[in-house]
Amino acid sequence: MAAWKGLTTNVLSHETAIYENSFPVEGGTYENAGHVSSQIKALLKRMKISKEVVRRAALVTYESEINICSYARSGKIVLRVTPEHVTIEAIDEGQGIVDIELAMQEGYSTATDRIREMGFGAGMGLCNIKNFSDFFRITSEIGKGTHLKMVIRIDKDFDGI
Amino acid sequence: MNLENIVKALNLRVVSGEEKLTAEVLGGYVGDLLSDVMANSKEGDLWITRQIHQNIVAVASLKDHAGIILIQGCKPAADTLDKARKEGVPIMVTDMPGFEVIGRVYNMIATKKGPDPSP
Ligand SMILES: Nc1ncnc2c1ncn2[C@@H]1O[C@H](COP(=O)(O)OP(=O)(O)OP(=O)(O)O)[C@@H](O)[C@H]1O
Numbered sequence: 001m002a003a004w005k006g007l008t009t010n011v012l013s014h015e016t017a018i019y020e021n022s023f024p025v026e027g028g029t030y031e032n033a034g035h036v037s038s039q040i041k042a043l044l045k046r047m048k049i050s051k052e053v054v055r056r057a058a059l060v061t062y063e064s065e066i067n068i069c070s071y072a073r074s075g076k077i078v079l080r081v082t083p084e085h086v087t088i089e090a091i092d093e094g095q096g097i098v099d100i101e102l103a104m105q106e107g108y109s110t111a112t113d114r115i116r117e118m119g120f121g122a123g124m125g126l127c128n129i130k131n132f133s134d135f136f137r138i139t140s141e142i143g144k145g146t147h148l149k150m151v152i153r154i155d156k157d158f159d160g161i
Numbered sequence: 162m163n164l165e166n167i168v169k170a171l172n173l174r175v176v177s178g179e180e181k182l183t184a185e186v187l188g189g190y191v192g193d194l195l196s197d198v199m200a201n202s203k204e205g206d207l208w209i210t211r212q213i214h215q216n217i218v219a220v221a222s223l224k225d226h227a228g229i230i231l232i233q234g235c236k237p238a239a240d241t242l243d244k245a246r247k248e249g250v251p252i253m254v255t256d257m258p259g260f261e262v263i264g265r266v267y268n269m270i271a272t273k274k275g276p277d278p279s280p
Pocket residue numbers: 063067068070071072092094095096097103104108109110111119120121122123124125126127146196197
């Protein structure tokens with residue numbers, strides 16, 4: 001199953017990456033939750049990418065990272081930066097999502113009480129990711145895992161959502 | 162309006178990030194749902210919440226908040242405090258209920274009022 005937003009991003013593969021790296025995310029624990037997002041935010045800041053783009057990249061990374069911590073066994077965040085785009089992929093091994101359309105609905109959550117007590121489980125994460133990306137695609141295979149791809153355009157004139 | 166003005170006026174107890182009290186407070190945001198705070202709060206906001214889990218530090222730092230106020234006697238968890246100190250995120254605690262904290266902070270920010278004159 002899949003859902004997406006925005007145009008096809010085939011063009012991206014022709015752009016030369018100025019940075020590319022993969023960051024492991026541990027599933028089933030919040031002990032290091034947010035760590036990859038902080039790292040990526042600092043990296044993008046150092047690359048002198050506009051505040052607005054950094055802010056959006058940090059948000060989509062954070063929500064993806066938390067979902068891996070909450071719902072998957074293990075996963076990784078892959079960051080790729082070209083002069084035109086920031087691409088973030090969140091790839092996990094886990095239960096997968098049975099009904100993507102439902103999962104994408106604001107307010108839908110399967111979070112346990114333990115997760116909710118910590119302030120997660122509003123059912124907003126995937127909507128936020130979609131809203132803050134220029135391109136977004138989610139695919140999932142039950143029993144195997146979930147793959148998110150987010151692209152944010154580096155537009156010097158972009159003045160925010 | 163900086164954090165120190167608000168700390169003094171409301172008599173908040175600063176438990177981390179003392180070195181950042183001169184930070185400018187540009188606005189405020191109230192919420193206990195992290196995804197809501199992630200999406201809707203802004204840089205320079207003072208975040209008022211009753212969440213004490215260490216994830217509040219990641220959220221405040223990713224969103225460049227001025228600081229976090231924990232209301233109604235909520236105390237940060239031990240790992241929250243460690244992380245906030247390490248990352249220099251100001252956390253302030255108070256026994257005041259949220260309604261009162263929010264009202265007073267709002268008034269201070271909205272009117273750009275300085276600290277209450279000392280007696
Ligand atoms: N990586 C994933 N693997 C398996 N299921 C997932 C994954 N990501 C999301 N889901 C499912 O989709 C639902 C909605 O996810 P979403 O991030 O929008 O909200 P949430 O995590 O429940 O709450 P919030 O993100 O607001 O804290 C989740 O409750 C979960 O059932």
